[in-house]
Amino acid sequence: AQSVTQLDSQVPVFEEAPVELRCNYSSSVSVYLFWYVQYPNQGLQLLLKYLSGSTLVKGINGFEAEFNKSQTSFHLRKPSVHISDTAEYFCAVSDLENSGAGSYQLTFGKGTKLSVIP
């Protein structure tokens, strides 16, 4: 079975400061990794994903994440945050063992609420 741990439930940060949202996963097989963002009263939007290849993945809105297999981590970073980045961020993992008939079921972490302070 796979699991995802987001170590910080809430992260306050000043505008234009850098931020890192941490995500660790456990799985016995190769995985796909995702970061989703949920703005208030909205559904989830994909920020970025790691499937294979380069361990540094760039996504939308200036976010990036680095896959570290030895540390089983996929931390999300942004060098300078904006007020508009205030949202909840979810890390998710999918592996082929948890998939059937070609689907890729996602296991989500509990989320990290990012609050950007003016």
Added chain:
Amino acid sequence: SAVISQKPSRDICQRGTSLTIQCQVDSQVTMMFWYRQQPGQSLTLIATANQGSEATYESGFVIDKFPISRPNLTFSTLTVSNMSPEDSSIYLCSVETGTGPPEQFFGPGTRLTVL
């Protein structure tokens, strides 16, 4: 990509009643998923709905409580039956297009409050 709409966007319901949530996709998709997001919690998969077959439910979720229909490749419904306050959650549907790298696209969610 896929654009997904859900109806209703929110509802307040009385204990013991049922609510059916609709999920409409702008393209044909094979895989549709229903999630529950309880207040302050992450997303939990309720079931996977493939067109032409019975939905597959995750541990802790049963068809009598959450019946699902999938009549065609662009539409699905989730019914929350005999509701109690513990069913107050956001319910989201998502789809997997089945082409290209794996990615799920999510609807905006249905915010349900049970009194």
